[in-house]
Amino acid sequence: MQDNATAPSLDYVTSCTLPTPWAQFTLHAFVEHSIPGQGPGSKEHLAMVLGDIGDGEPVLARVHSECLTGDVLFSQRCDCGAQLEGALKKIATEGRGVLLYLRQEGRGIGLVNKIRAYRLQEAGADTVEANLQLGFHADARNYELCKPMLEQFGVRSLRLMTNNPRKIDALTKLGIEVSERVPLLVNRNAFNNNYLNTKAAKLGHMMTPVTEPVEDGQL
Numbered sequence: 001m002q003d004n005a006t007a008p009s010l011d012y013v014t015s016c017t018l019p020t021p022w023a024q025f026t027l028h029a030f031v032e033h034s035i036p037g038q039g040p041g042s043k044e045h046l047a048m049v050l051g052d053i054g055d056g057e058p059v060l061a062r063v064h065s066e067c068l069t070g071d072v073l074f075s076q077r078c079d080c081g082a083q084l085e086g087a088l089k090k091i092a093t094e095g096r097g098v099l100l101y102l103r104q105e106g107r108g109i110g111l112v113n114k115i116r117a118y119r120l121q122e123a124g125a126d127t128v129e130a131n132l133q134l135g136f137h138a139d140a141r142n143y144e145l146c147k148p149m150l151e152q153f154g155v156r157s158l159r160l161m162t163n164n165p166r167k168i169d170a171l172t173k174l175g176i177e178v179s180e181r182v183p184l185l186v187n188r189n190a191f192n193n194n195y196l197n198t199k200a201a202k203l204g205h206m207m208t209p210v211t212e213p214v215e216d217g218q219l
């Protein structure tokens with residue numbers, strides 16, 4: 001149980017429609033106010049919602065951590081952009097679901113530090129070693145905000161699109177039921193193959209390592 005004196009607070013602010021190539025979502029905006037003296041002042045988080053998700057049935061969901069390089073700049077170093085698109089397409093196909101877009105860039109270390117980590121990876125470190133060399137944890141993310149964000153929509157149970165067992169554990173510990181894991185394997189390529197293999201080997205991601213040369217789009 002989080003002590004309220006140390007818990008960041010989250011305000012629901014507003015919403016608008018968000019047409020995408022696959023469906024017209026509703027985009028909801030939240031603002032997180034962190035504790036004075038700890039971390040940046042405030043952060044804006046988003047939820048994209050489609051259909052009636054507050055009916056008590058498990059909801060197809062993606063909890064996506066910000067990756068500006070992958071989500072916006074088309075980077076092939078990781079699988080984030082393809083996962084974002086794949087998750088939205090799947091929600092659109094089913095006509096019901098939610099994507100939480102959490103502003104914890106670089107597995108929580110921030111954009112500039114992620115670029116520092118990429119530079120270390122160019123010198124031979126893997127994605128985990130690079131974080132450690134910079135003095136960070138391998139994964140510095142926190143999923144606490146998912147609870148109030150989902151409560152805003154009356155969602156208690158997820159069919160979660162992820163390959164990351166730690167994410168499932170973290171949500172479960174927060175009291176969010178994960179009734180099903182839906183694999184999200186997209187866009188393995190020559191640039192992100194080692195990264196994906198390291199995630200499987202060191203972070204426990206549920207994906208089969210590929211050691212031979214890969215072709216674009218291979219799962």
Ligand SMILES: Nc1nc2c(ncn2[C@@H]2O[C@H](COP(=O)(O)OP(=O)(O)OP(=O)(O)O)[C@@H](O)[C@H]2O)c(=O)[nH]1
Binds near residue numbers: 065083104117
């Ligand atoms: N520090 C660091 N962060 C990275 C690196 N590559 C991607 N990221 C960040 O990692 C986060 C996405 O992590 P993933 O492990 O792909 O996804 P996940 O959420 O853990 O697992 P899935 O649900 O299966 O996608 C985003 O915040 C990215 O910015 C890297 O090499 N170093």
Ligand SMILES: [Zn+2]
Binds near residue numbers: 067070
């Ligand atoms: Zn990424």
